[in-house]
Amino acid sequence: MPERDLSALYRDIESREADLVALTRDLIRFPTINPPGDAYLACAEFIGNRLRARNFEVEYVRALGSPGDSDAYPRWNLVARRAGSRPGPCVHFNSHIDVVQTGAGWSLDPFAGLVRDGKVYGRGACDMKGGLAASIVAIEALIDSGADLPGALELSGTVDEESGGFGGVHYLAERGWFSPPRVDHVIIPEPLNVDRVCIGHRGVWWAEIVTHGRIAHGSMPFLGDCAVRHMHAVIERFERDLYPRLAARRTAMPVVPVGARQSTLNINSIHGGHAELADGFPAACVPDSCRMIIDRRLLIEESLAGVKSEMRALLEQLVLEREGFRYDLRDLFEVAPTLTDARGPVASATAAAIAGVLGREAQFVCSPGTYDQKHIDRIGKLKDCIAYGPGILDLAHQPDEYVRIEDMVNSAKVMATAAWDLLGAGPSSASGRDHGRDHGRGPHYGA
């Protein structure tokens, strides 16, 4: 196979910096706020029109009947595919086009795409229109280089990631858009930073615990049974037994921040007793129910079944020990943890590209919360998926969100190199060295 000239590719991507900035600004100007899910089709069509110019076949898929889908706010997704010179693997870049509410505290227009001090500002600049723009420019540069590209390149702009992905990647994955043999490798340009490869995320279990009591007059609480006191007993067990146990449970997952390398439990909310009267005056009653919502984050070393039975055992123990203790436990939402092999094709190709572009070792990380990788893994049954993109995760969802232009350019180089590599191109000649890696094409996944 001929040597690849990565230096020429990098120079070409550098020459596209103004185009990359303009594209990012254009994407930010679509106010794709979710909820409710504004401007989805306009944004998707903008991307589709651009890719058509590079001979992509563009399809728009509406997630009919998904949560939030309506004629006023249709859930439109874009999938673009460009077949290569001959059969081969498919490399797919998936970005969500929705952004969260702007919230208070902005010192500039969130949808103007202001450029200042080497940064592009705006809602979604970091999460994740900067990453989307970088992946588009990476693909265009790779195509324009005239390189022989077997297989296929795909790019999707999907919606509703910020509300669970049901009208986006979840919907598409259920219909085969994210499964082999159509797709082999996926890069999600979420803002994990320019030198980090995100290989997975912790799992989540949301549940409701209700304790029951017996109503009575507030002046004679001994005639009733207080559901709030029963809930207090639950929290006391959390403090005494569960929290120390969770804190001691460490994971081999390289989660960032480091504080999230353990099991965690958040008490989201608690409501007990009868509502006050309209004028704020309390009802003189013993509470007969108390409701708590919990958010349990789990590690790859844990199972959802194990996490649930641990909670149930704690509650059953109270049934045995505490007079009158009755409860209900109900599942609200769950996602199993996801972890792909850091030595798998997409992770190792991206890490090698980071080392080549930035001259430093890539860091492998996991996300404390979930993103669309869960749907690609669980529904699409596609393991070879990572998140990699410019932007600093801490800035996501914040006021005055921004992405650094230099990081976008560098990540575009990384994405183009990794894609080229995964499509099965020849050895690299960038800076005259090969990265000496072997990513055997057969799957060899760990966890």
Ligand SMILES: [Zn+2]
């Ligand atoms: Zn995101």
